[in-house]
Amino acid sequence: MDRHGIEGHEVIEGEVKATGNGAHVLVPKRWRGADVKIVRTSDHDG
Template sequence: MDRHEIEGHEVINGEVKATGNGAHVLVPKDWRGADVKIVRTSEPTE
């Protein structure tokens, strides 16, 4: 696993869920319009 250092304001833990031909992660509504970075921390289980 690589190590990455990211400066930010808040961290949430979530699960990626299938949607259509892709997947999504839900974040709080008040994050709308913010820049975010998604980091995969485990191997997919599929």
């Protein structure tokens, strides 16, 4: 596993869920319009 340093304001944990031809992670509505970064933390290549 690689190690990455990210500075930010808040962290949430979630599960990626299938949607259409892709997938999504739900975040709080108040994050709408914010810049975010997604980091995969497991080896699952589903």
